[in-house]
Amino acid sequence: MVPLVSTAGQYQTLTDILEADDPLGVIDLLADPDAGRLALDAVTLLPPIDRQEVWAAGVTYIRSRTARMEESTSAAACYDKVYDAPRPELFFKAMPYRVVGPDQPVRIRMDAAWNVPEPELALVLNSRMMLAGFTIGNDVSSRDIEGENPLYLPQAKVYDQSCSLGPYITLAQAMPDPADIGIHLAVLRRHAIVFEGRTNAAQMHRTFRDLIDYLGRDNTFRYGAILLTGTGIVPDDDFRLKAGDIVNITIDGIGTLVNSVVQG
Numbered sequence: 001m002v003p004l005v006s007t008a009g010q011y012q013t014l015t016d017i018l019e020a021d022d023p024l025g026v027i028d029l030l031a032d033p034d035a036g037r038l039a040l041d042a043v044t045l046l047p048p049i050d051r052q053e054v055w056a057a058g059v060t061y062i063r064s065r066t067a068r069m070e071e072s073t074s075a076a077a078c079y080d081k082v083y084d085a086p087r088p089e090l091f092f093k094a095m096p097y098r099v100v101g102p103d104q105p106v107r108i109r110m111d112a113a114w115n116v117p118e119p120e121l122a123l124v125l126n127s128r129m130m131l132a133g134f135t136i137g138n139d140v141s142s143r144d145i146e147g148e149n150p151l152y153l154p155q156a157k158v159y160d161q162s163c164s165l166g167p168y169i170t171l172a173q174a175m176p177d178p179a180d181i182g183i184h185l186a187v188l189r190r191h192a193i194v195f196e197g198r199t200n201a202a203q204m205h206r207t208f209r210d211l212i213d214y215l216g217r218d219n220t221f222r223y224g225a226i227l228l229t230g231t232g233i234v235p236d237d238d239f240r241l242k243a244g245d246i247v248n249i250t251i252d253g254i255g256t257l258v259n260s261v262v263q264g
Contacts (some may be wrong), residue, residue, distance in 0.1 A: 001038045002029035014050045014169075015223045018126040023133070024171050041243050047101030047165045048124070051223035052164055054099060055193040056120070056139050057211050058082075058089035060204050060230030078150065088206055088214055091153065093228060094163040095135045095138060102197050103258055107161035108241050110264035112142035115241045118231040119185040119249040121201055123208060126224040129216040131208060133169040136249050136257040140164075141243075164259045165226065178202045185233045188246040195239050199232035 004011075004027070011026060020026040059082050082089050100106060108115035122137035123205055139157065146156035175181070179199035186193050208229070215227055243245075243263040250256040 001040055001041065002031050002093075003036075003038060004032070010252040012074065014048065014175040016123065017155070018132050018224050023126075025174050026047060027171065028168075039220075043165050045102045046047050047096070047099045047104075048167075048169045049096045049099055049226060051096060052125075052162060052226050052227045053221065053223075054094040054096075054137075054165070054228065056091055056093040056137075056157070056205070056228035057230045058091065060088065060206050060211075061199065061206065063201070074095050083205060088211055090211070090215055091157070093157060095103055098158075098160050098163060098258065100161050100164045102164075104164070104167040105161065105244065105260045105262040106138060106234045106247065107159070107264050108140065108161060108243070109142050109145070112145050112146075112156070113240065114144035115140065115142050115248045116235050116239065116247070117185065117187065119183055119233055120228040120231050121183065121251055122165060123212065124224070124227060125212060125215075125221065129212050129221070129223055131172050132224075133171045134175050134251075134254060135169045135226070136164055136167070136251050136254050137226070138164040138212065138247060138249055138257065138259060139228050139231065155195050159264070161262070163228075164257060165183055166216035166257045167255050178208075180252060182250075183233065184248075186248045186250075187235075187241070188248070189242065189244070191219070194245075196233045197233035197235070203228075203232050204229065215252065250255045 011067045017026050030159050094120040116224040120137045122135045126132050140162045142156040183199050185197045187195040197198040207252040247259050
């Protein structure tokens with residue numbers, strides 16, 4: 001890891017870099033080859049966010065549509081319709097203080113029994129809705145709460161430690177084509193894999209630009225935003241996250257986000 005050295009105090013935060021006309025150029029400018037490299041195990045990685053809101057898109061993969069229809073039979077039609085509707089499902093997920101980073105625990109709700117991880121490719125946007133980079137997100141969710149009534153979605157998804165981000169931001173110019181962005185989820189329990197799944201960003205039903213444009217309609221994001229793009233990996237209906245589980249999410253071009261699980 002190469003440390004970044006600020007120039008005359010101009011770039012002190014993630015927001016400062018994202019708001020630059022050329023974030024990649026700023027990184028090149030701030031990277032100090034003479035400062036020496038730091039070993040990753042010698043530093044603590046924080047979540048790659050400072051003042052940004054986290055938002056999320058839903059029902060962007062066919063697997064997600066099927067799962068949402070199955071968990072809430074009384075509202076199955078609304079999930080079916082939104083999959084093909086011009087307007088995507090978008091919802092607020094977290095403020096920075098509710099977000100955890102690599103090797104920090106995510107939380108499952110105390111009043112829910114059917115909790116699952118949702119591995120998602122996350123878009124890092126600046127205030128101009130420019131796609132500056134990508135990171136990994138885990139949209140931890142309580143399927144039984146949302147399944148009981150879709151109006152309970154905020155309670156199923158928005159609570160302390162319900163979102164993890166990391167381990168890094170890959171700038172947009174350095175990411176592979178969506179067809180080459182593989183997404184892999186593995187959940188370990190007592191060192192054994194109890195669930196594993198794979199998908200590819202090319203399976204998304206919507207484009208990144210479509211989601212970004214709808215998020216930015218009549219909305220101002222003074223410090224930018226992190227937009228989770230939905231999940232194409234949904235565990236089997238008999239799977240439940242448990243305290244002590246380890247969730248590993250790997251996305252090509254970014255790395256692996258690892259979080260333990262604690263009970264609320």
